[in-house]
Amino acid sequence: MPGWRATGxxxxxxxxxxxxxxxxxxxxxxxxxxxxNNNAYFLASSPGSPDRQQxxxxxxxxxxxxxxxxxxxxxxxxxxxxxxxxxxxVLCLADDVQDGNAEGMAWVVDAKSGDIMFNGxxxxxxxxxxxxxxxxxxxxxxxxxxxxxxxxxxxxAETTWFxxxxxxxxxxxWPADFVPPALAxxxxxxxxxxRVVIFSLIDGKVITPHISGEGNPLxxxxxxxxxxxxxxxxxxxxxxxxxVFLDDAGNYISETNSSGDLTLLSMTLPMLKxxxxxTIFGGNGADLLELPGAGLGPDSVLIGHRVxxxxxxxxGPVKVRRWRxxxxxxxxxxxxxxxxxxxxxxxxxHVGVFETGRNDAVGATSFAMDLATCEKLWxxxxxxxxxxxxxxxxxxxxxxxxxxxxxxxxxxxx
Numbered sequence: 001m002p003g004w005r006a007t008g009x010x011x012x013x014x015x016x017x018x019x020x021x022x023x024x025x026x027x028x029x030x031x032x033x034x035x036x037n038n039n040a041y042f043l044a045s046s047p048g049s050p051d052r053q054q055x056x057x058x059x060x061x062x063x064x065x066x067x068x069x070x071x072x073x074x075x076x077x078x079x080x081x082x083x084x085x086x087x088x089x090v091l092c093l094a095d096d097v098q099d100g101n102a103e104g105m106a107w108v109v110d111a112k113s114g115d116i117m118f119n120g121x122x123x124x125x126x127x128x129x130x131x132x133x134x135x136x137x138x139x140x141x142x143x144x145x146x147x148x149x150x151x152x153x154x155x156x157a158e159t160t161w162f163x164x165x166x167x168x169x170x171x172x173x174w175p176a177d178f179v180p181p182a183l184a185x186x187x188x189x190x191x192x193x194x195r196v197v198i199f200s201l202i203d204g205k206v207i208t209p210h211i212s213g214e215g216n217p218l219x220x221x222x223x224x225x226x227x228x229x230x231x232x233x234x235x236x237x238x239x240x241x242x243x244v245f246l247d248d249a250g251n252y253i254s255e256t257n258s259s260g261d262l263t264l265l266s267m268t269l270p271m272l273k274x275x276x277x278x279t280i281f282g283g284n285g286a287d288l289l290e291l292p293g294a295g296l297g298p299d300s301v302l303i304g305h306r307v308x309x310x311x312x313x314x315x316g317p318v319k320v321r322r323w324r325x326x327x328x329x330x331x332x333x334x335x336x337x338x339x340x341x342x343x344x345x346x347x348x349x350h351v352g353v354f355e356t357g358r359n360d361a362v363g364a365t366s367f368a369m370d371l372a373t374c375e376k377l378w379x380x381x382x383x384x385x386x387x388x389x390x391x392x393x394x395x396x397x398x399x400x401x402x403x404x405x406x407x408x409x410x411x412x413x414x
Contacts, residue, residue, distance in 0.1 A: 002399075003409035004064030008044060011057055011066045017046040018387065018404035021054065021080060026387040026404065034084040035393045036139055038062045039111065041090055042407070043082060044070065051077045056090060056109055061396045064409065068114025073107055081126035083134060083141040085153055086202075089117065091141050093126040093134060093157075102130040106157030122157040132159075137169050138180035140201040144169065150186060152204050161204025165189045166197050171222050175268055175302070176346065176392040178224035182248055183207065185220040185227065196220045198227065198250065207250035212242060219262050221270065226253065228270040228281070230262045243272060245285035254285035268302035269328075280307065280328070288328050301344045303352055303371055305329050308341050325374070337374035339367065346392035348412075351377060353397065358384040366390055 008017025019042050020029040033041040033056070044055045054075055058067030073080060075094035082092040085108075092107040106122035109115070124134050124143055131146045134153065143151045143159055150166040151159035166186035174180050181201070188197045195218050198207040209217055215233035218240050229244040243262065244255040260274030269288070270281040278291040291309060300309040301323075308323045323341050325334035343355040345366075352371050358364045364384040368377040382388050387404030390397065397410040 003411040005406055005408040006059060006064045006066075007406045008046065011044075011059075011070055013044060013055060013057075013070050014046040017044050017055070019044050019057070019400055019407060020387055020404050021045060022052055027385045029387060029404075031400070031404075032389065032391055032393075033082045033090065034136065034139060035061070036084065036087045036111065038394050038396075039067055040393050040398070041082070041084070041111070043080070054080055056082060056092060056107075056114075058111070058114060059407065061393045061398055061409065064407075067112065071107075071109050071114050071116065075105070078105070079127055081134075083136045084111075084139045085141040086139060087111065089155065091124075091134070091153060091157060093122065093124055095125050095127045095130070102127050104130075108155055108157055118156045120157075123159070124153065124157055135169065135172060137172060137184050138174065138182065138201050142169055142184070142201065147189075150199075150204075152201075163197060163199050163204055163206060166199070175224070175344075177303075178268070181222045181224070181227075183222055183227060183250060185222055196229075198229070198246075200250070207246070209244050209246055209250075210252045211244055212255065215242070217244075221262050223270055224268060228262055230272075243270070243281075243285075245270070245281070256281070256285055256287075268300075269307070271300070289326055289331050291326065299342055301341050303344065303347050304349060306334070306371060308337060310341070323374075334372065335374045337369065339369055339374065339376060341369075345390055346397055347371060353390075353392075355382070355390060 009015045019031045021043050031043045038060050040059050040061045042057045044057050045052045054073045056071040073092055078094040078096045080094045085091045088111055090109045090111050094105045095102040102125045104122045104125045108118040123132055132143055134141050134143050141153045149164040152161040154160040165188050167189050169184050169186045184201050186197050198220055209229045211231045212233050215231050217229045217231045219230040221228055226247040230240045231242050232240055233242055241259050242255055242257055245253040260272040263271050263273045272279045280289040282288050305328050307326050311322050323337040340356050340360055345353040351368050353368050356365045364382040365379050367379040386402035388402045389400040399410055
């Protein structure tokens with residue numbers, strides 16, 4: 001049931017305001033910019049002349065109270081995208097694309113007061129037609145310059161620290177249950193024996209992992225609390241024979257001589273594929289669980305002390321697949337779930353909330369499931385062509401209404 005409610009009028013905006021970049025293509029709009037602790041940021045728009053007016057809105061998701069008066073972003077008809085840039089600022093970029101060339105305008109907004117700290121032309125862009133494209137990594141904005149590397153972004157929307165040769169930075173997405181990382185991993189396109197580069201999102205400092213035998217890092221994956229680096233201890237080899245575990249400051253924790261490949265089956269705990277099985281490790285490098293190697297698909301979900309791993313085979317005329325449940329504290333296998341758990345939203349320790357899309361066997365829905373028994377507790381149909389969205393923000397469920405005019409929290413009924 002709804003808790004607090006916030007409409008545009010409640011926040012000091014016109015009564016025709018919707019929480020969306022525009023009134024076009026409601027099914028693909030992404031008004032949620034990001035959050036730092038309880039402070040969440042959204043884009044809103046209202047009719048204007050000659051173009052719709054866009055706003056940056058800040059809300060305390062615990063209370064629904066606004067953080068500051070909505071900030072007017074005069075982007076006109078140009079493409080607008082906003083990013084968190086650390087805990088103190090929000091960066092908004094608008095691109096005017098003419099004949100394949102992008103001319104950028106930037107706004108840097110104080111994330112607590114809403115004051116505009118900078119507004120002016122910028123070499124940064126949010127559209128892929130540019131050689132300098134900005135993306136969100138954790139709570140920081142980074143700018144990748146084609147054929148050069150990755151830069152940090154400063155208080156005047158200028159480039160700052162530089163990691164030469166870095167490209168394809170990860171993680172771009174992050175589980176809502178965990179604090180975003182301060183480290184990132186990128187492919188290393190520079191002339192180097194190292195295939196990956198690990199660096200701080202705060203100051204660009206490159207982290208060099210300690211590897212036995214002064215070997216080469218081959219692959220690295222960031223997880224909540226740290227990262228795992230797959231490496232070859234022989235500098236002349238490209239075959240991994242060790243995995244090194246680092247904390248979220250890049251400090252050495254431990255390593256294992258297990259051979260295999262770090263897999264993206266999981267983005268929440270290190271998982272190593274070594275035929276004929278998978279091994280799940282804790283952030284400290286301790287073995288937690290061994291999974292069977294055959295028949296597992298990508299995108300496992302960690303919820304509390306349980307991990308749910310989808311099977312790779314889809315069954316039946318409506319194409320459903322089973323999710324195998326494993327307890328990380330005991331190593332035992334629990335009930336098998338048949339509901340689609342791909343789009344996990346949140347949990348309270350006993351019940352998980354999930355979403356399905358229009359192409360799912362049951363259509364677009366939000367649903368709750370008992371995490372132990374896999375029993376569905378409730379299902380709510382969702383119009384996939386509406387503005388409706390559901391987010392897990394700092395422990396709170398926040399929903400956008402179908403017509404896009406109201407944000408509200410969802411709380412358990414008494």
